Amino acid sequence: MTELLTAAQMRSLETAAIESGEVTGLELMERAGRGVVEAVFEEWPAYRNAPQSVAILCGPGNNGGDGFVVARLLYGKGWQVGVFLCGDPEKLPPDAKTNYELWVADGPVAELSEKALRAMPYTLYIDALFGTGLTRPLEGAAKDVISHMAGRNGDDFSDALICIDAPSGLCTDSGRIVGSDSSGFANDINRFAKLTVAFDSPKAGHFIGHGPGLCGKLVVKDIGLQNWRCFQPSKNAKPGSRPFVLRDGKAVGILRPQMLELIGPDRLVDDIRYRYQPGWPWDSLGKAGWGNHKYSHGHALILSGGAGKTGAARLAARGALRIGAGVVTLGVPPVAQMEVAGQITALMLRRIEDASALTAVLADKRITALCLGPGMGIDQRGEALVKAALEARGFHPPYEGRSVVLDADALTLISQDEALFGMLHERCILTPHAGEFARLFPDIAAKLTAPAVSGPAYSKVDATREAAKRAGCVVLFKGPDTVIAAPSGACRISSAHYARAAPWLATAGSGDVLAGFITGLLARGFAPMQAAETAAWLHVDCALAFGPGLIAEDLPETLPAVLRALEV
Ligand SMILES: NC(=O)C1=CN([C@@H]2O[C@H](COP(=O)(O)OP(=O)(O)OC[C@H]3O[C@@H](n4cnc5c(N)ncnc54)[C@H](OP(=O)(O)O)[C@@H]3O)[C@@H](O)[C@H]2O)[C@@H](O)CC1
Ligand SMILES: Nc1ncnc2c1ncn2[C@@H]1O[C@H](COP(=O)(O)OP(=O)(O)O)[C@@H](O)[C@H]1O
Numbered sequence: 001m002t003e004l005l006t007a008a009q010m011r012s013l014e015t016a017a018i019e020s021g022e023v024t025g026l027e028l029m030e031r032a033g034r035g036v037v038e039a040v041f042e043e044w045p046a047y048r049n050a051p052q053s054v055a056i057l058c059g060p061g062n063n064g065g066d067g068f069v070v071a072r073l074l075y076g077k078g079w080q081v082g083v084f085l086c087g088d089p090e091k092l093p094p095d096a097k098t099n100y101e102l103w104v105a106d107g108p109v110a111e112l113s114e115k116a117l118r119a120m121p122y123t124l125y126i127d128a129l130f131g132t133g134l135t136r137p138l139e140g141a142a143k144d145v146i147s148h149m150a151g152r153n154g155d156d157f158s159d160a161l162i163c164i165d166a167p168s169g170l171c172t173d174s175g176r177i178v179g180s181d182s183s184g185f186a187n188d189i190n191r192f193a194k195l196t197v198a199f200d201s202p203k204a205g206h207f208i209g210h211g212p213g214l215c216g217k218l219v220v221k222d223i224g225l226q227n228w229r230c231f232q233p234s235k236n237a238k239p240g241s242r243p244f245v246l247r248d249g250k251a252v253g254i255l256r257p258q259m260l261e262l263i264g265p266d267r268l269v270d271d272i273r274y275r276y277q278p279g280w281p282w283d284s285l286g287k288a289g290w291g292n293h294k295y296s297h298g299h300a301l302i303l304s305g306g307a308g309k310t311g312a313a314r315l316a317a318r319g320a321l322r323i324g325a326g327v328v329t330l331g332v333p334p335v336a337q338m339e340v341a342g343q344i345t346a347l348m349l350r351r352i353e354d355a356s357a358l359t360a361v362l363a364d365k366r367i368t369a370l371c372l373g374p375g376m377g378i379d380q381r382g383e384a385l386v387k388a389a390l391e392a393r394g395f396h397p398p399y400e401g402r403s404v405v406l407d408a409d410a411l412t413l414i415s416q417d418e419a420l421f422g423m424l425h426e427r428c429i430l431t432p433h434a435g436e437f438a439r440l441f442p443d444i445a446a447k448l449t450a451p452a453v454s455g456p457a458y459s460k461v462d463a464t465r466e467a468a469k470r471a472g473c474v475v476l477f478k479g480p481d482t483v484i485a486a487p488s489g490a491c492r493i494s495s496a497h498y499a500r501a502a503p504w505l506a507t508a509g510s511g512d513v514l515a516g517f518i519t520g521l522l523a524r525g526f527a528p529m530q531a532a533e534t535a536a537w538l539h540v541d542c543a544l545a546f547g548p549g550l551i552a553e554d555l556p557e558t559l560p561a562v563l564r565a566l567e568v
């Protein structure tokens with residue numbers, strides 16, 4: 001897993017390192033600048049021995065300071081360097097000022113303006129205007145220049161632009177653009193830089209919202225802060241300035257480092273003791289986890305819609321079976337029984353006409369997980385089924401209770417009925433896409449869509465956490481940046497961006513398969529948060545393994561190969 005830091009956490013980490021006396025801010029800035037130069041040569045190896053020209057746009061804070069370091073280092077390698085500053089050099093913070101003065105010994109600094117920048121073309125452009133310290137919308141020359149770089153005048157810089165820490169104007173906590181008019185990025189919000197170089201850790205904003213589209217490729221450079229990323233009070237630490245405990249250093253089981261863990265704003269790690277437990281439950285998908293008979297692998301019940309609407313539940317059921325539930329039963333209304341019977345083989349079938357029939361079926365305590373919603377309908381029958389499902393809290397050792405996945409129509413039903421919403425419990429998982437999320441949590445969704453007037457802005461992470469807390473259960477908020485949160489605040493991002501980009505996963509029915517994957521893992525005894533994050537991860541893995549041309553049916557069929565490759 002990779003921890004994603006907020007700007008506040010990053011500053012804390014830096015403060016802890018500096019207060020220890022073992023490193024100075026100036027050294028950190030030098031390492032950051034060196035990291036950018038390294039990343040440039042990794043991206044363009046031919047330039048290592050063939051100096052080019054570069055324009056470096058420096059802002060009024062330490063992001064600008066990094067820019068001056070890059071200017072000095074590239075100049076030292078024979079590059080032709082143009083430096084443009086936005087702001088008063090006298091007001092630069094101390095380390096940035098020192099690097100400004102070091103640069104001035106080598107070359108001139110022009111005042112930043114679109115006109116000055118357009119006076120000559122450069123091979124590369126470096127955006128060192130704003131990073132984690134962005135507090136308000138871009139304005140003046142900074143806004144003009146960024147909108148020019150974003151293509152306002154029809155020029156395309158996206159193959160030549162490198163951002164230090166973040167595209168300027170992007171909030172690194174939320175991936176949102178600060179400003180009511182998308183600031184400089186109004187032209188094409190998904191195309192800006194070739195490369196973004198972050199330090200120590202990625203920030204959440206690199207993975208959610210507009211972040212991935214604007215960053216291009218993301219490279220994270222180590223600047224030697226790892227000693228302050230474990231619980232080790234620094235020698236000179238003042239009360240209240242203890243470094244965060246940021247990781248246990250271990251990637252466990254199938255998620256490996258790519259699954260992104262997020263630590264909440266201003267939380268000490270003591271608050272997030274939630275950790276994967278080595279050996280459990282990942283091993284339960286592999287050889288070690290198989291019991292004596294199918295019921296020891298869990299029994300999932302998936303409710304189907306009526307005639308002509310059974311496809312969604314069949315997809316979910318297939319997903320639940322493939323991911324390892326021992327038994328999967330489709331509960332169908334009598335009108336759809338023949339339709340379903342003709343389509344399924346390994347799945348079991350039960351007639352479930354109404355809520356009382358469901359209650360009777362759920363008397364079977366071996367049913368360890370339930371899924372409602374795909375194709376179910378939003379009529380009175382559906383509503384009664386959701387109520388019956390939420391009332392029947394089975395208990396079957398070693399499980400703590402029966403888990404319930406509420407997807408699609410079930411989400412619409414609970415959004416329309418406060419009493420149903422109030423029945424949600426800690427073994428439920430809600431899996432809304434953006435539209436369903438807005439129906440369920442309109443006030444929270446409004447905060448997310450309202451213009452971000454200042455930084456750090458309200459994010460999809462904040463929204464999912466707030467929703468999970470209100471619902472009292474795990475919420476998996478779908479999208480290319482799927483965010484999963486528990487009421488405790490534990491939060492993960494399963495990102496389908498950068499190397500994991502799989503836009504073809506947005507295909508009809510893929511959400512139904514995801515609901516089935518989650519249900520299957522719950523049936524096997526995964527805790528809700530673990531089931532949701534593992535399923536989301538495997539869902540993207542299946543899409544990547546299959547590639548373009550994928551339709552929802554392919555996802556469950558690709559899963560065995562994905563599991564085999566993971567050596568589960
Ligand atoms: N932390 C670390 O470990 C390390 C950090 N490093 C680097 O430092 C960067 C963070 O530096 P930073 O905190 O100085 O913030 P930065 O992004 O330069 O901007 C802040 C300045 O901009 C101003 N300002 C804000 N918004 C504005 C606007 N719209 N328009 C105009 N002004 C605006 C704001 O002013 P204020 O809000 O106070 O008025 C302040 O003056 C980080 O991204 C990384 O590159 C590395 O050296 C390695 C170690
Ligand atoms: N651009 C994208 N890249 C990768 N995955 C995506 C993208 N857009 C949506 N998804 C995923 O596709 C699935 C769509 O689910 P959903 O919206 O419920 O559709 P459906 O109801 O048709 O199944 C979700 O898992 C979502 O996270």
Ligand SMILES: [K+]
Pocket residue numbers: 063127128129130131163164165166167168
């Ligand atoms: K920047």
